[in-house]
Structures are given as C-alpha cells and as structure tokens.
Amino acid sequence: MTDVACFNSFRRLSPVHQALATALLISMGALGGCAGAVIGGGAAVGTAAYQERGIQGVARDMATATRMRTKLLDAGEGYVTGIGVEVFEGRILLTGALLSEDMRAQAVSMAWKTDGVKDVLNEIQIGNSSLRDLATDSWITTQLQSKITLDKNILAINYFIETVNATIYLIGVAQHQQELKRVIAHAKNINYVKQIINHVRIKKGAS
Incomplete structure (x- = not known):
C-alpha cells in the first residue's frame, strides 16, 4: 500500500484510535511502509490494554482492516476513497457511499473474502457526498468522540464512530446497557x- 493510501486510511480514524494505531505499529516494529507514513507523537502501547479486545485482539483487527483497505486500493480510487472500514472482533463495518449497486456488491464480496473477517456489516450508501456533507460528517464524528471521551461513565476507547451523510454508525463493545x-x-x-445505526455489542456477563 502506498504512503498516501496509508495516510488516508489512518486519517479516517478517531484521534483516540490514531494514537492506538501508532502505538501498535511501534510495538510490532513496523517502522517502514504504512508505519513510516503515520507514526508521530507520543502514543503508548498500554492504550490497547484498556480495550476489551486487548493488545492482540486490536492487532488482529488492525491487520484485517489493512488487508481490506489494500483490496479496496487495488480495486480503484472509487473504492478506497468511497468506503470507510472499521473492524472490531472480526466484524467488519463498511460505511461510505459508492456510485452503484454493483460497486457495493463488489465491496461486500471483497470483505467476506478477507482473512480475519467473521461478519460483514454492510452500511454502504448509494450516491455521493458533497464537500459540505463531508465537512458536516467530520464535525459530527468529532463532536460525538469528544462527548463520550469526556463522559466519565463511558469507556470511549471501546467505540468506533463513522458518520456518512449525517447518519452515525457505531461499532464496538459497551460495558453495559x-x-x-x-x-x-x-x-x-x-x-x-x-439517524443512528448501532452495531455495538454489550459486554458478556454485564448486568
């Protein structure tokens, strides 16, 4: 994967998960390729330990997401720029907007054929987004990430957030209902x- 593509994929992550991704790349010794394009700042490997998945689980999901993003890059610019990819416990969430049903079906097929994928959550919309829409979506994601991070009753690191055309998509694990x-x-x-589309699971054994 090219440095530009790696950086674009990295940029789609929330600030919390950017730090986590950087930490894991450092911990795995991945100092070339994608790592060289994104590493910066003082992230700590210990961040991953606070996630329900643990360091190994996070690393597996990151590897799965990278394999999927590589497939999208190989498929063409329309795929890699139009689709958001989040992986949590082997469940891959596809968001974004593509121009046709055929492109969406192809993206879903690629996801199912990606090593490490246990389930595919297809939330790809048909159509496109204006620059204004993209700016609004980015603002919404940032607002929600900030709100849950500052809420002491929420373990925000266990949530991934994507926003497409003002629809929020959530995936991750909640400590309880x-x-x-x-x-x-x-x-x-x-x-x-x-609209809010929820794919968050409740932690096993939670009351």
Missing part, C-alpha cells in the same frame, strides 16, 4: 444528525 444508552443519547443531542 446503560453505557450504550449514554453514548446514543450524546449522539442524539448533536446538531444535524439524522
């Missing part, structure tokens, strides 16, 4: 949000 309700409540209180 009340925590998830708080996350969704924060999302509902953000301006311009049209």
Whole structure:
C-alpha cells in the first residue's frame, strides 16, 4: 500500500484510535511502509490494554482492516476513497457511499473474502457526498468522540464512530446497557444528525 493510501486510511480514524494505531505499529516494529507514513507523537502501547479486545485482539483487527483497505486500493480510487472500514472482533463495518449497486456488491464480496473477517456489516450508501456533507460528517464524528471521551461513565476507547451523510454508525463493545444508552443519547443531542445505526455489542456477563 502506498504512503498516501496509508495516510488516508489512518486519517479516517478517531484521534483516540490514531494514537492506538501508532502505538501498535511501534510495538510490532513496523517502522517502514504504512508505519513510516503515520507514526508521530507520543502514543503508548498500554492504550490497547484498556480495550476489551486487548493488545492482540486490536492487532488482529488492525491487520484485517489493512488487508481490506489494500483490496479496496487495488480495486480503484472509487473504492478506497468511497468506503470507510472499521473492524472490531472480526466484524467488519463498511460505511461510505459508492456510485452503484454493483460497486457495493463488489465491496461486500471483497470483505467476506478477507482473512480475519467473521461478519460483514454492510452500511454502504448509494450516491455521493458533497464537500459540505463531508465537512458536516467530520464535525459530527468529532463532536460525538469528544462527548463520550469526556463522559466519565463511558469507556470511549471501546467505540468506533463513522458518520456518512449525517447518519452515525457505531461499532464496538459497551460495558453495559446503560453505557450504550449514554453514548446514543450524546449522539442524539448533536446538531444535524439524522439517524443512528448501532452495531455495538454489550459486554458478556454485564448486568
């Protein structure tokens, strides 16, 4: 994968997960290729330990996401720029917008054929987004990430957030139902949000 493609994929992550990705790349000794394009700042490997998945689980999901992004890059610019990829516990969430049903079907097929994928959550929209839409989506994601990070009753590092055309997509793991309700409540209180699609699971054994 080229440095530009790596950086674009890295840029789609939230600030929390950018730090985590950097830490894992350092811990695995991946100092060339993608790592050289994104490493910067003082991230700590210990960040991954706070996630329910642990360091090894995070590393597996990152490797799966990288394999999928490589396939999208090989498929063409329309795929790599149009699709967002998040992987959590082998569940791959595809978001974004493509121009046709055929392109969406092809993207889903690529996901199912990617090593490490256990389930495919297809949330790809058909159409495109204006620059204004993209700016609004980025603002919404940043607002929600900030709100849940500052909420002491939410373990924000266990959540991934994508926003496409004012629809928020959530994936990750909640400590319990009340925590998830708080996350969704924060999302509902953000301006311009049209819909919230939840793929977050509740932690096993949670009351």
